[in-house]
Amino acid sequence: MTERRAYLDHAATSPMPEAVVAAYADALRTVGNPASMHSDGQRASELLEVSRERIARALGCDRAETILTAGGTESVNLGIKGLFWARRGAGSGPVVLIADGEHHATLEAAEWLRDAQGAELVTVPIDPEGLIDPAAFAVAIEDVGPERVALASFSWANNEVGAVQPVAELCGIAAANGIPVHVDAVAALGQLRIDFAGSGAAALSVSAHKIGGPVGVGALVLGRRASAVPLLHGGTQQRGRSGTQDAAGAAAFAAALSLVVGEDGTPDPDQIAALSRSRDRLIEGVREIDPGAVLRGPAPGAQRLPGNAHFTFPGCQGDSLLYLLDMSGVSASVGSACQAGVAELSHVLLGMGISEDEAAGALRFTLGHATADHEIDALLQALPAALERARTAGLA
Known part of the structure; x- marks a missing residue:
């Protein structure tokens, strides 16, 4: 027993519900590489794109903005490093602004950019409840100089103490200063409405296994006006990411989302x-x-x-x-x-x-x-x- x-x-x-297990197992039986031109490949491609569309609707974004990844950590790394490299290539300053108390995926990605890529890392304080004060965020930008900031990154909700940040207000402050924002929404997915279009973010990361999907599946939403230099090269299957796409993983992610959020992501x-x-x-x-x-x-x-x-x-x-x-x-x-x-x-x-x-x-x-x-x-x-x-x- x-x-x-x-x-x-x-x-x-989060444990995988039986309905998601069934959807995943069924999708795994689909033969074919989604990039192949033959009928098997096209069936796999259809499964992939239907699933991507469901994921995109749940996140409040377009299908073309949804880059499927191998999980939250890859999404965060692509979002932060990719935006940084693209912005530096376009002439921005070297500063990366991150909130204090971020997940280690964000913290260590930013520290690597500092140690290996010449970034300057500036942290924005959090209050005794774990919240970012928009006024403190604005002051940090002003102190550094907006023209010197490549990007900012913070969590939609803190993964340890559960503090939900004023995302739209923070992104609005950044946008007014010409600064793109990456938002880590991994902890928030399934518990809060994630509306990428309404948030004002340039990029947003999520992971399937936090809502009962499979481990090793995630997504980076990259806005149409944003650019990210790829971490991976060798196929250009997706905008900003190379590699054979996981149609079954996408189907299981979509199935998990359908159990916790409605068609509009609520x-x-x-x-x-x-x-x-x-x-x-x-x-x-x-x-x-x-x-x-x-x-x-x-x-x-x-x-x-x-x-x-x-x-x-x-x-x-x-x-x-x-x-x-x-x-x-x-x-x-x-x-x-x-x-x-x-x-x-x-x-x-x-x-x-x-x-x-x-x-x-x-x-x-x-x-x-x-x-x-x-x-x-x-x-x-x-x-x-x-x-x-x-x-x-x-x-x-």
């Missing part, structure tokens, strides 16, 4: 309401168990992702809580980077001004549309003992 676990780590990857309101209720019950239950626990990020509402609950628990290590809950059948996340087997404090929390001792006790719970009541119950049942044991171990 399979162990019945509580899976509360949907921000890492998330199902009943699903979002249920997700918010589950999150709020989790938050309330954690606070009853540990009144000292602090919810990080904005209060539940429009500025917070409906599936995100991020806490710091005083007096214990988040890693300890993670392992203890895992032993009790509950999957969660510390929400911080772990490189070379050494856990690091969350750069997001530190960017929010949280002390190292407080940040050490971080634990992130992220829910999906299929999260069941018994999973919340399992967490709340296991948490008291996990906290007691973790605090016995302390912060050492």
Whole structure:
């Protein structure tokens, strides 16, 4: 018998629903390279383009603007590096503006441009809730000089603390200064309406596996007026990206989107309401168990992702809580980077001004549309003992 676990780590990857598995398996049976001229190739091409059209509608963009990729990391890298190279080639300055507390895909892509390509990296601060203040964004542009900025990049919603940024306002400020913006919408997809055309962004990244699609499938939306120098060369199958296109992956991505958003890209309101209720019950239950626990990020509402609950628990290590809950059948996340087997404090929390001792006790719970009541119950049942044991171990 399979162990019945509580899976509360949907921000890492969300389980693939049976309908998506079926669509993926069926699409995998389609024979042919979409670039081939024969009938098999054209059938594969039709599957690919129908799926691309569905993905584009969900993202509020045109099919021609939708570049299918191997996931969010590739999309972010193509968006940031490709825009930077194109802008530098057109005579722009070398500055890359990124928000503090960005996902490592954004942070490390920008750092590589700094270290290897002569970029100047300037960070925009976030407030104690993880939000970007539009006034601070405008000041950062003014201080640097708009003519020196190649591009700006920030997340639609922070993947750790769930802070939803004022995307259209920030993009409007950038556009008024002639600066293209790349938006990382990986964490927001499926929980918020992603309207590329209405956002004012030049490029936008998404990933399929965060909404129950397959790992290794994503997309970069690149506006018609934007240019990106390719990362990959050898075929020019897509604008800005070479490589045989994954028709089955696109079909599975489209199938996953159809379960969580409508034709216009708006998330199902009943699903979002249920997700918010589950999150709020989790938050309330954690606070009853540990009144000292602090919810990080904005209060539940429009500025917070409906599936995100991020806490710091005083007096214990988040890693300890993670392992203890895992032993009790509950999957969660510390929400911080772990490189070379050494856990690091969350750069997001530190960017929010949280002390190292407080940040050490971080634990992130992220829910999906299929999260069941018994999973919340399992967490709340296991948490008291996990906290007691973790605090016995302390912060050492």
